[in-house]
Amino acid sequence: xxxxxxxxxxxxxxxxxxxxxxxxxxxxxxxxxxxxxxxxxxxxxxxxxxxxxxxxxxxxxxxxxxxxxxxxxxxxxxxxxxxxxxxxxxxxxxxxxxxxxxxxxxxxxxxxxxxxxx
Numbered sequence: 001x002x003x004x005x006x007x008x009x010x011x012x013x014x015x016x017x018x019x020x021x022x023x024x025x026x027x028x029x030x031x032x033x034x035x036x037x038x039x040x041x042x043x044x045x046x047x048x049x050x051x052x053x054x055x056x057x058x059x060x061x062x063x064x065x066x067x068x069x070x071x072x073x074x075x076x077x078x079x080x081x082x083x084x085x086x087x088x089x090x091x092x093x094x095x096x097x098x099x100x101x102x103x104x105x106x107x108x109x110x111x112x113x114x115x116x117x118x
Contacts (some may be wrong), residue, residue, distance in 0.1 A: 002026035002107050004096050009112030012086055016116070020081040022109060032073060033099050034079040038092035038114075048079060048094070059096030063089075086116045 008020040022034065035050035048068040050059045058070055069082040079096060093111040100106075 004098060004107050004109035006094060006096055006112040009034045009094060009114045011115045011117065013118050014087060014116055016086050017082070018086065018114060019115070020083065020094055020096075020112060022079045022100060023072060024079075024107075027098065027105070027107065029077040029098070031076040031100055032105075034070075035097045035099065036070065036079075036081045038083070038090075038096045039094045039095070040089075040092040041110075042088060043092075045095070049074075053100075060104045083114070086114075087103060090117045091116050 001107065003025045005023045008018060010018060012018055031053050033052055034085060036050050037045050037049040039045040039071065048061050048064055049068055050072045051072050055072050060068060067085045072079045082087055091114060093113050095111045096109045098107040
């Protein structure tokens, strides 16, 4: 059974930090690009960060560059999103996605809520 399970969300004050985790099972994790998306109320889901299957290539949305860092530990089948200097506009449900271009395989997690508020 394929699963992507996000954790680590919560309530944090502006300027604070959180680390999200995405734990995968049921597929060959090391072969997949893993991405973090977020969706705020009334807005479309947007790409936040992505990391290649090799871990070498990383991409970030302009709005989070310099504040967020994506990393992966293939031994643990887990991807992390370290979020620093959080802003109220970072408030959203954060989802992880596993994809393998050319194979038509895409998996989503259920999401974790991040709220940045004083």
